[in-house]
Every structure is written in C-alpha cells, then in structure tokens.
Amino acid sequence: MTDSEAFVEAVREANQTALSRLGSSKSLYADTGGDIDTEPVLRATADAEHAAWQTFEAWADSDDHESAREVFETTATEEQSHYETVLEHLDVEEYEPDEVPALHTYLRTLESTVERTGAFIGRILASTRSKEQVVGYFVGDADPQTAGVFRAFGEDLEAQLERAEDLLEDVCNSDDDYERAQAAAAGAIEAAYDEYVDTLEAMGANPKPVC
Secondary structure, X not given: OOHHHHHHHHHHHHOHHHHHHHOOHHHHHHHOOOOOOHHHHXXXXXXXXXXXXXXXXXXXXXXXXXXXXXXXXXXXXXXXXXXXXXXXXXXXXXXXXXOOOHHHHHHOOOOOHHHHHHHHHHHHHHHHHHHHHHHHHHHHOOOHHHHHHHHHHHHHHHHHHHHHHHHHHHHOOOHHHHHHHHHHHHHHHHHHHHXXXXXXXXXXXXXXXXX
16 A cells, blocks of 8 residues: 555545545535435536636646646646536536535635645545435436436546545655645545534534434
8 A cells, every 4th residue: 555545544534424424415415405406416516516626726827836736737627527517417508606615615725735635635535425425316316327427527536536646645755744734634524524514503404413
C-alpha cells in the first residue's frame, strides 16, 4: 500500500460515521428538502456539480503547483461536463443554482496546495456516497438509463481519486504535510456532514439513524 492509499484509508476510518450517514437515504432527503422526486434530485445534483466546476476552476487558475493546476483543471472540465449533462436531463437551457453547498464554501477557503489536495480527497469520498444515493433513486424509479449516467459520474470520481492520490505524494514532503492534508480532508467531510445534520434537524428529522 502506498502512502497515499494509506492516507485515504486513514481518512475513511477517521470519518466513518459521517461518510456512512452521507451515504444513507436521508442524505438525498436532505439535499432535496424532503421532496425526493426526479426534478428536485436533478436540481440538487446540478447545484453540486456547478459548485464543483467553479471551485476546481478557481483552484486551477490560482494554484502555484503545476501538477496541481493540471489535476484541478481536468477535474473542473469533468464537473462542467457533469453539470451540462444534468441540465440536459432537466431539459432547461439556463439554470441558476440555489446555493453553494457548505462543502464547497469550505474548499474555497483553502489556499495551500497541500490542504487543497487533502480536501480534494475528502470531497471525493463524501461525493461518492451522495452519488450512490442518486444512482439508487433512478434505479428505484425504473430509469436505468439515467441511473447509468450518474453511475458514470461515480466512475469519474474514482479517476479523480487516483489523480488526487498521485498529487498527494507529489506535494507532501513531510509528516507535517500529510497531517495538514488529513486535517483538510476531514474538514471537507465535516462541512458536508454538518450541513446534512443542520438541514435534517431544521426539517424535524433525526440525522443519526442510517437508513
């Protein structure tokens, strides 16, 4: 196991509860404001993909590390493509995202390449869980074609994780770097989880049981 693979496993283990709950059906319930239907699911997905596109495009434009810029630029292009694909399924030409998810608000506060890379990994782990719920929704809705589209988004996340692991080994030169990266990864997951908890509690739902 490489250092980066061990890093990812450590992040997963340290944030196991949050990731588990972000992968529950209540996560989709929170994302759609309790309206789990096709249009709200697509709109919530569009919001997330648009935010990711904007975040990673900004990182690609501002980072000092050449390899990091390339990774973030590739990811921004993927997320833009995801966003445009979701709009096609929404059958709209223009769409204004409602809000920036808390996860991306957090990511946009980070300036160092080490922290961005760690948080990038945290974001991938959190987003993988939410994508699984979207796929599950369309499978349950007897729409295998759309489920396949979102399953492909998940495959892109797997490729992003591979690039992130390579970048981590490139930018982390000390134990302190790895610790900073791990703290940033946890911060990304915590931002997503805290929003999940706050949303459900505001709706009068218990965020703790995993469904």
